[in-house]
Structures are given as structure tokens and as C-alpha cells.
Amino acid sequence: MVRKTAVPLTALGLVSAVWIALSFAGSLPKPGLIPDHTVINDPGEVPRFLADAWQLPDDPLLGFVEITAGPFLMGSDAAIDPLAFDIERWSSTNAQVVLELPTYYIGRFEVTVAQIRSFVQATGYPIDGQALSGAPEHPASFISWPDALAYSR
Numbered sequence: 001m002v003r004k005t006a007v008p009l010t011a012l013g014l015v016s017a018v019w020i021a022l023s024f025a026g027s028l029p030k031p032g033l034i035p036d037h038t039v040i041n042d043p044g045e046v047p048r049f050l051a052d053a054w055q056l057p058d059d060p061l062l063g064f065v066e067i068t069a070g071p072f073l074m075g076s077d078a079a080i081d082p083l084a085f086d087i088e089r090w091s092s093t094n095a096q097v098v099l100e101l102p103t104y105y106i107g108r109f110e111v112t113v114a115q116i117r118s119f120v121q122a123t124g125y126p127i128d129g130q131a132l133s134g135a136p137e138h139p140a141s142f143i144s145w146p147d148a149l150a151y152s153r
Contacts, residue, residue, distance in 0.1 A: 064105040072099045110139035111151065119151050 075096035076084030114136035120127055130142040143151075 063108050065108055067101075067104050067106055069101060069103045072101045073097075074099050111143075112136065113138050113140050116140045116143070116151065123150075125150055 073096055077096055078084040113132060113134040116127070117132055117136070119125060120132065125147075127147055128142050128144070131140055131147070134141065
């Protein structure tokens with residue numbers, strides 16, 4: 001059964017999205033005008049983070065938590081998850097598989113702009129200047145998959 005309010009609500013959502021986009025359009029930077037920040041003199045100080053440890057949190061595990069070894073269900077079951085995609089399949093025959101993962105550590109917080117700046121300063125890694133243009137304590141953005149791999153190694 002189709003609800004009669006679906007079209008008006010969709011139209012209202014579209015109008016709202018356009019209005020919000022137009023409201024912020026004047027405050028967004030112009031494409032191509034963001035300066036290249038590949039030379040960094042000061043990655044920026046962030047309170048409660050260690051300047052001498054790539055701006056990682058000031059706690060015993062530097063912001064990481066231990067994930068204990070154990071089973072992990074990888075993949076989506078289309079019968080349960082209507083948003084599952086075929087490309088997310090573990091294999092051509094199984095939508096899901098149980099993997100035994102070893103103990104590992106994962107960060108409690110997002111990687112910040114200050115942390116990316118410290119990484120670039122310490123390693124000379126070439127990165128998109130937009131990734132370095134945010135406030136030091138904000139989460140990093142404009143990070144590519146190769147950038148993330150380089151940072152994590």
C-alpha cells in the first residue's frame with residue numbers, strides 16, 4: 001500500500017536540502033583556492049593530547065583500546081538486512097562468514113587534523129592540502145585510502 005504523503009514528504013525533504021545548501025554556499029571555500037599546506041611549522045597544540053607523540057591522547061595506551069581475540073561475523077545477510085549489497089559478499093557462495101580475529105588495538109577517537117599534520121611533518125608524506133586545513137582538534141577529512149594506510153603503518 002502506497003501512502004499518499006510520500007511524495008509531499010519527499011518534496012519537502014528535497015526543498016529543505018536545497019535551502020540548507022544555498023544557505024551555506026557563501027561560507028564554503030571556492031574550489032581550487034584552498035592553500036597547499038605541505039610545509040608545516042607547527043602541527044597545532046590540542047589540549048589533553050601529546051605534542052611529542054603525534055598528538056595522540058595523553059593516556060597510558062595513547063587513545064587505543066584492546067579488542068580481544070574472538071569470532072567476527074563478516075558480511076551482511078540480505079534476508080535480515082535489506083540494505084545489504086551483493087558487492088559486500090564474502091565470497092560468491094557465502095554472504096557471511098565467521099572469522100577468528102587475533103587480539104588487536106583500535107583508536108577510541110577519530111584521527112585529528114593535528115595528528116595528520118604531525119605525521120606529515122615527521123615523515124614528509126605528500127598529502128592533499130585540504131586534509132591539513134581544518135582546526136587541529138577536528139577530525140581529519142580529505143584522507144584517501146592510500147593516505148590512511150601510510151598513516152597507520
